[in-house]
Amino acid sequence: MFKSYFKTAFRFLLKNKTFSFINIIGLATGTLCCLYILLYVQDQYSYDKQHKNVNDVYRVTTTLQLPGDNHKNSTCSPPIVPAMKHDFAEIEQYTRAVPAENFGAPKTLLTYKEKSFYEKDLVYVDSTFFDIFNYHFANGTPVKCLNEPYTVVLVKAVAIKLFGNEDPVGKVITLNNGFGRHDFKVNGVIDESLGKTNIKGSIFIAMNSGGMGDYTMKDQDWGGNNFTYSFIRLRPGASAALLESKLPSFLNKYGAQQMKAIGMTKQLHLQPVRGIHTTSDYEVEMSKTVSPSFLNILLLIAILIQVIACINFMNLSTARASKRAKEVGVRKVIGAGKFDLIKQFLGESFLLAFIGVIIALPLLWLLLPYLNQLTQSDIQLSIFTDYRLWLMLMVLILITGFVAGSYPAFYLSAFKAVKVIKGNFSNQVSAAGIRRSLVVFQFVLSIVLITGIIIIYSQLSYIKNKDLGFDKNQKLVFSFYTSDTQKQLDAYANDLRQLAEVKVVSKSDNYLSQFVPHDHGVYPAGGNMTTAIDAQNIITDENVLKANGIKLISGRNFRLNDTGKVLINETLAKRLGLTLDKAPGTRLYTQYGNNPLTFVEVAGVMKDFNYNSLHADIKAFMFVYDNNPGSFNDLVVSVNSKNYKELLSKIEAIWHKDMPSTPFEYLFLDQEVQKQYEAEITMSQIINSFTLMAILISCLGLFGLAAFSAEQRNKEIGIRKVLGASVSGIVQLLSKDFLQLVLISFVIATPIAWYAMNKWLQAFAYRISLSWWMFALAGVIAVFIALFTVSFQAIKAALSNPIKSLKTE
Structure with missing residues (x-):
C-alpha cells in the first residue's frame, strides 16, 4: 500500500512540474534557513555544558548601588569566594579568573627563542581552575598544572604559533606586558574539543605569579575592587537558592564597615555557569555573549520562514483541487476511505518535505562559510557524526510535512464522490477564502520583516552619524603593551x-569607546562618602581635549604639570550640585577604605559626550591629569592626512626606530567606536538575509497562485480580448485581487511591526523615533514585490492568443 502511495505521489509530482518545482524550491529554501538557524541557536546554548557536575557550578555576581549610579557586575571582590568556601560547607571548591586586559595589559608579548608575537586574553587563575572547568589537554595534564608560580597553560593555537609540532610541556617562554617581563614554564596545552566555553583565555597563568595575580591573592577589599570572575562548585544535592539566601548576612559580616565607608550597598548572586553565554545583562564579560531575546527572534524567523513555505504548499494544493477531484471520486467509488486518502495526500506532503531536505543539505554545506561569516560563528555540519542533526532533520520533515499537507489532505479527502463523478464539483468558497487568508498571513510576516530591516538600518545609521560629543574621525590609536615599550612612549609621542x-x-591610560575600569566616589566640601557620586575616570595629559575634539564649556583646559586637576563632564557637575560658573576651582574629595582623605580640583567642565556605547545614558565622568610616564599605555593621534598609506609608513618607520624589536600595531578610533554595535550589525545582516529568503518563498507561492488564477480564467481572458480588452486592462484585472490582499496585510502588519520594533529600540538610550514613512515604505515595497510577481503571469496571460483558449471545450 505504501509503495502504491509513493508511486502515485511521485507520478503526480512529475506530471505537475511547475507545482512541484515551486513547492520543492520553497520547502528547500525554508528548510535551509530553518536548519541553519536551529544549528546556530543550538550552538549558542551549548556553551559550558561539558564541565563535570556543571549543574552545581555557579558564578558569583554583584549588584552595586552607589549614589546616583547602579552597576550589575559579572564579577565580585577578590576575598569573597575564598571566604564563602570557608564559611559554607555546601561549597566543594572555588576558583577565580582575572583577565590582564582589564588592568592595562590588553596584550602580552610572547617570546620563545627567535619567535615573538603579541597575544591577547592572558588570564590569571587559581590553581583550582582546571578542577572545576574541563578542557581537553592536548599536552600535559590538568592535575596540579598551575600549582607552582610562573607556570602557564596555553591554548593550542598559541602553542602551535610558538612551538610548531614540538611538545611544549616543560619548555620556558617569556611573557612581557604592563606588569613586567618574566620567564614561565609551560605545563599544558588545551583546546575546546570537549565543548565551547565562555570562560575564555589564550594563556592561563598561575595566580601566584606576581602582577595582578599576587594583588588578587592579597586583596582584602570587600566593597570595591569588583574585578575577579569568581566561581564555586556546590556539593551534590546542595541548594543554590538556599545558599544565595545566606549571602546578605555573610557579606554584612565581613564587609559592612568597608561598604559603609565608601557609601556603597552590595548584593551577591549565584548565576549558573551553563547560562553565562546566553545572558547579556552584565557590563563586562570574559568573552562575547549573546542576548536570549536575539536567539528567540532568530527562532521566530526560522518558524515563520518554514510556515511561509508550508503556506505555499497549502495554497497551491487547494487551488489545484479541481485537477484532482475526479481522482478522489474514482478512488472513493472503488472503495478508498477518507483515512486512506488523507494518508495518500499527507504522504505526498512528506515526500516533498523529504526532497526539500535532500536539496537543502548540500546547499547548506555550500553556503555554510557565508552563513558563518554572517552570524560571526563557526557552525560545523557534521552529517555523519552528529545525531542531533539527524534528529533535527527528522523533526523538520515530520512537522513540515504535516503542517503543509494537513489542510490539503483533509480538504481533498472530503469531496463527495457522486458530485465529482457527475461533474458538479466546483472549487468551494471556503477554500478560496482560506487561500486568501494564508496569502495575507504570508505578507503580514513579510511586511513586518521588511519594516524591521528599515528601522534597524535607520537606527544603525543614526548611531553611525550621531554627534557623540567628540570627534572619532582621523584618529589613530597606538597601544604600548609592555613595560619596555611604555618607557619609550614619551619619545615616540615627541x-x-x-x-x-x-x-x-595625547597620552592616556585608556581611549574613548573602550570599557572604563576605573571609578571613584567624589564629593564637594560638606559631603562624605555616603553621598559621593561614582565617577568613571581616565588618566591623561594636557592634550586630551584637542586630540579628541571635546568641547570645554566652563573653566580652563589642563596645563603642563597640572597635577591634582580634573576635567569633569556636565553630568557629574549636575549630580554634584555644581553650576557651570562655580564648578572651576571646586575641590572634590574621596576616601577609599582606611586610606587618607585625598582631593582633586576641578579645572573645567566639559560638554557631555558619549564615551561609551549609545545603549546607555552618559554617566558621571572625569579626566584626571597625570604627568607620570608610567601612568600611560595609549596614544591618541589626531591627523590631517587622507593618504593613510604614506602616513602609516612614516609612523611605522618611527616606531621601528624607537622600538626595533616590538611589532607595529595601530587602530582607527572610528572603527573601535563602531565595534560597540557588533551585535546590532550582526542582527541586521541576519534579518536582512533571512527576510530576503522569506520574501523569495512568498513570491514563489504568489507566482504559482497567479499562474493558476490565469489558467482558471483562461476563457474569460480570451472573451475579453475578443471584445476589445487591452493588455493593461487584463493585467489590472488579474492583479487587483492580489494587491487587495497585500493592502489588507499592510493594515494588519503595521501595528505588529510598530510594537516589535518599539520594544527593540528600548535597548538604546539614544534612539530614533518611529515615523509613518518607515511603515509606508515597507508597504510600498511589499506592493511592488507582489505586483512584480503577479504581473509576470498576468502579462503572459494577457498576451496569449485568445483563439487557443476559446476553441477548446
Whole structure:
C-alpha cells in the first residue's frame, strides 16, 4: 500500500512540474534557513555544558548601588569566594579568573627563542581552575598544572604559533606586558574539543605569579575592587537558592564597615555557569555573549520562514483541487476511505518535505562559510557524526510535512464522490477564502520583516552619524603593551609631533569607546562618602581635549604639570550640585577604605559626550591629569592626512626606530567606536538575509497562485480580448485581487511591526523615533514585490492568443 502511495505521489509530482518545482524550491529554501538557524541557536546554548557536575557550578555576581549610579557586575571582590568556601560547607571548591586586559595589559608579548608575537586574553587563575572547568589537554595534564608560580597553560593555537609540532610541556617562554617581563614554564596545552566555553583565555597563568595575580591573592577589599570572575562548585544535592539566601548576612559580616565607608550597598548572586553565554545583562564579560531575546527572534524567523513555505504548499494544493477531484471520486467509488486518502495526500506532503531536505543539505554545506561569516560563528555540519542533526532533520520533515499537507489532505479527502463523478464539483468558497487568508498571513510576516530591516538600518545609521560629543574621525590609536615599550612612549609621542600630518598627540591610560575600569566616589566640601557620586575616570595629559575634539564649556583646559586637576563632564557637575560658573576651582574629595582623605580640583567642565556605547545614558565622568610616564599605555593621534598609506609608513618607520624589536600595531578610533554595535550589525545582516529568503518563498507561492488564477480564467481572458480588452486592462484585472490582499496585510502588519520594533529600540538610550514613512515604505515595497510577481503571469496571460483558449471545450 505504501509503495502504491509513493508511486502515485511521485507520478503526480512529475506530471505537475511547475507545482512541484515551486513547492520543492520553497520547502528547500525554508528548510535551509530553518536548519541553519536551529544549528546556530543550538550552538549558542551549548556553551559550558561539558564541565563535570556543571549543574552545581555557579558564578558569583554583584549588584552595586552607589549614589546616583547602579552597576550589575559579572564579577565580585577578590576575598569573597575564598571566604564563602570557608564559611559554607555546601561549597566543594572555588576558583577565580582575572583577565590582564582589564588592568592595562590588553596584550602580552610572547617570546620563545627567535619567535615573538603579541597575544591577547592572558588570564590569571587559581590553581583550582582546571578542577572545576574541563578542557581537553592536548599536552600535559590538568592535575596540579598551575600549582607552582610562573607556570602557564596555553591554548593550542598559541602553542602551535610558538612551538610548531614540538611538545611544549616543560619548555620556558617569556611573557612581557604592563606588569613586567618574566620567564614561565609551560605545563599544558588545551583546546575546546570537549565543548565551547565562555570562560575564555589564550594563556592561563598561575595566580601566584606576581602582577595582578599576587594583588588578587592579597586583596582584602570587600566593597570595591569588583574585578575577579569568581566561581564555586556546590556539593551534590546542595541548594543554590538556599545558599544565595545566606549571602546578605555573610557579606554584612565581613564587609559592612568597608561598604559603609565608601557609601556603597552590595548584593551577591549565584548565576549558573551553563547560562553565562546566553545572558547579556552584565557590563563586562570574559568573552562575547549573546542576548536570549536575539536567539528567540532568530527562532521566530526560522518558524515563520518554514510556515511561509508550508503556506505555499497549502495554497497551491487547494487551488489545484479541481485537477484532482475526479481522482478522489474514482478512488472513493472503488472503495478508498477518507483515512486512506488523507494518508495518500499527507504522504505526498512528506515526500516533498523529504526532497526539500535532500536539496537543502548540500546547499547548506555550500553556503555554510557565508552563513558563518554572517552570524560571526563557526557552525560545523557534521552529517555523519552528529545525531542531533539527524534528529533535527527528522523533526523538520515530520512537522513540515504535516503542517503543509494537513489542510490539503483533509480538504481533498472530503469531496463527495457522486458530485465529482457527475461533474458538479466546483472549487468551494471556503477554500478560496482560506487561500486568501494564508496569502495575507504570508505578507503580514513579510511586511513586518521588511519594516524591521528599515528601522534597524535607520537606527544603525543614526548611531553611525550621531554627534557623540567628540570627534572619532582621523584618529589613530597606538597601544604600548609592555613595560619596555611604555618607557619609550614619551619619545615616540615627541617623534610623531614632528610629522606635518600629525595635529595633536595625547597620552592616556585608556581611549574613548573602550570599557572604563576605573571609578571613584567624589564629593564637594560638606559631603562624605555616603553621598559621593561614582565617577568613571581616565588618566591623561594636557592634550586630551584637542586630540579628541571635546568641547570645554566652563573653566580652563589642563596645563603642563597640572597635577591634582580634573576635567569633569556636565553630568557629574549636575549630580554634584555644581553650576557651570562655580564648578572651576571646586575641590572634590574621596576616601577609599582606611586610606587618607585625598582631593582633586576641578579645572573645567566639559560638554557631555558619549564615551561609551549609545545603549546607555552618559554617566558621571572625569579626566584626571597625570604627568607620570608610567601612568600611560595609549596614544591618541589626531591627523590631517587622507593618504593613510604614506602616513602609516612614516609612523611605522618611527616606531621601528624607537622600538626595533616590538611589532607595529595601530587602530582607527572610528572603527573601535563602531565595534560597540557588533551585535546590532550582526542582527541586521541576519534579518536582512533571512527576510530576503522569506520574501523569495512568498513570491514563489504568489507566482504559482497567479499562474493558476490565469489558467482558471483562461476563457474569460480570451472573451475579453475578443471584445476589445487591452493588455493593461487584463493585467489590472488579474492583479487587483492580489494587491487587495497585500493592502489588507499592510493594515494588519503595521501595528505588529510598530510594537516589535518599539520594544527593540528600548535597548538604546539614544534612539530614533518611529515615523509613518518607515511603515509606508515597507508597504510600498511589499506592493511592488507582489505586483512584480503577479504581473509576470498576468502579462503572459494577457498576451496569449485568445483563439487557443476559446476553441477548446
